[in-house]
Amino acid sequence: MKKILLSSLYAVKRKLSAVKVWFGLRLGLIKTIQILPYKGFGNTHEIYFLGRVQRDRGIGFSTISDSRWRNFVKMYKRFATWELPGLRVKAKFQGVEQIVTTDDEGYFEVRLRNEDGWQLANYWNQVELVLLDNPLRDAELVKAHNPVFIPYKDCDFGVISDIDDTIVPTGATRVFEMLKTTFFGNAHTRLPFEAVSEFYQALHRGSDDIDSNPFFYVSSSPWNLYDFLTEFLETHQIPKGPLMLRDLGLSREQLFAGSHWEHKLLQVEMIFEIESNLSFILIGDSGQHDAEIYLQVIKDYPGRVKMVYIRHINARDEEKMLKIQTQMKHLGVEMMLIKDTLEAAQDALQKGWIQESGIKDILIEQQKHGE
Missing domain, CATH: 1.20.5 (Single alpha-helices involved in coiled-coils or other helix-helix interfaces)
Structure with a gap:
């Protein structure tokens, strides 16, 4: 029934x-249609990413001076989408092409594969996208370029991080607070936790001081917030990387999107499958089952997780977190419950994953906030 x-x-x-x-x-x-590609990732033989074809609402970038009403109007436009199903999009990279068709929600999935291997000189590479079917008469050819990260050398590890209440305080466990901060703020007014930028940059550089360790952001936020979150990361100088979000609408199988657990586990394990040569540091918080999800990943991919950092935001979860911590320890992985970013950074320095300059940057940032 x-x-x-x-x-x-x-x-x-x-x-x-x-x-x-x-x-x-x-x-x-x-009047205009856009291809909105979502940053992708891959390995030396494969590239993966999603995208969407929809009406261009002309949202643009935000500024620190934007009013709460302007922020609300932009956020409304993000959710009041005009998606375009059944349109063909051609993806092309280094002579390899794939034609995909948008689904009922306007989404498309690209999986490019080169058995001979890509010719790579950079970590970030551009995939060309062309809309082959345009329902607008006499319209210009719709094109886009999507950056994809391919860790082809000098990568010590990858980092997978949650966003809500891990990078930025959102009140994700308090629905009203989350809605208020989402709809009336912007990328400039929303501030990350203290020194997150400096710590993530230090992990990105790693022990060899090369910007090579890839970042992946997995969140239960809807794809409608993709440009908002991308601008947020850029504004606050947090390393760019693919965002793995989800669709929150009615589907054939369920009234609402799947659970946070199902979505996040699927996305993290997809990253593990494609980036099969990397080990990972996993970062999350204690508010939305991140620790449980990471425990399952450790079980499914033994030997691939270097460390788990969990921002401890809810004292009521203390007993549960300690139990999960013990389970991870038995599987050979340490989970650290942190109250602030400096704790995680000091641990990473001790383990040789970041340079001492990263700690100095964090201390300088803390001094600024303390003044």
């Missing part, structure tokens, strides 16, 4: 979306 109901509701949703797009095209409400 539940499946029949969901199938019926989903069919109604798609019909309404199709009608909206039909009227939007004929009434001139959709």
